[in-house]
Amino acid sequence: MVEFFQTHILPELKKKLNLDVEWVQSPLKRSLHDAEKGQIDVMFLLVKNPDRMKTFDFADEPYVTEQPGLIVRKDFNAGLDALPMSLFENKTIGQMAGSTVPDYFISHKIKSLFLSGNDLAERLSILVENRRIDGVFIHLYSVTDYIVKKNNFKNLRAVKITGVPPYPAYVVFNKSLDPAVKKEINQLLKKHRSVN
CATH class of the missing domain: 3.40.190.10 (Periplasmic binding protein-like II)
Structure with missing residues (x-):
């Protein structure tokens, strides 16, 4: 996932939006807390639930769906x-x-x-x-x-x-993130779907 974003998403965000992205790895609970406080703009591989849907905007399509x-x-x-x-x-x-x-x-x-x-x-x-x-x-x-x-x-x-349904996991956005950035990431995810 990280390699996919570093190879296919981040360079195009830099090129199209002149956006420098800092990749930070941290435990999920801390990342969720930091994202809720507006300190993280994008997170990877989150499963939807009602609380998260109140807090985050989800990408248009799941990044991956599997058991x-x-x-x-x-x-x-x-x-x-x-x-x-x-x-x-x-x-x-x-x-x-x-x-x-x-x-x-x-x-x-x-x-x-x-x-x-x-x-x-x-x-x-x-x-x-x-x-x-x-x-x-x-x-x-x-x-x-x-x-x-x-x-x-x-x-x-x-x-x-x-015997259980597969989970769709999404890229999620902080609700305050610029809509142009969300739109661009969604387009890039669709463009590179065959790679991931």
């Missing part, structure tokens, strides 16, 4: 690359602070453990490895898979969640 994923121990239902949420009934699942809790967590009596910080993936994964929690939920399977591969977790794997 959610879980990071689980390799020995949990070994051999299956996709698992239903019913297997996690009455379990505890780690999530990124600030992320939305799916309705099916409630129906399956799944407890959420929220953490924040730049080392979030590592800390949550250690909790899974040590059997302190039963998995880590992420709204996009590709992000789950990336985290496992990037961190080379030996005893963990990424699985898709079946």
Whole structure:
């Protein structure tokens, strides 16, 4: 995602609008807070919910739509690359602070453990490895898979969640952002859709 924006979106914003963009990576909860205070103009890969729709303007189309994923121990239902949420009934699942809790967590009596910080993936994964929690939920399977591969977790794997709808994840804008910038980003996202 970052590479896509640095390659295809940011240079064109500079060229067309003479706009210098500073990329800042921070934990989701902090980013949401900073965006609400007007300190961040654009965020990536947010799932819509009623509160966020009051706070942000969403891009015209989702950046990506895909099944959610879980990071689980390799020995949990070994051999299956996709698992239903019913297997996690009455379990505890780690999530990124600030992320939305799916309705099916409630129906399956799944407890959420929220953490924040730049080392979030590592800390949550250690909790899974040590059997302190039963998995880590992420709204996009590709992000789950990336985290496992990037961190080379030996005893963990990424699985898709079946039987639930896929999530559309959007680029979102601070409501105070210049409409011309929003329009340009929307046009660039559509123009480069085949790349992402």
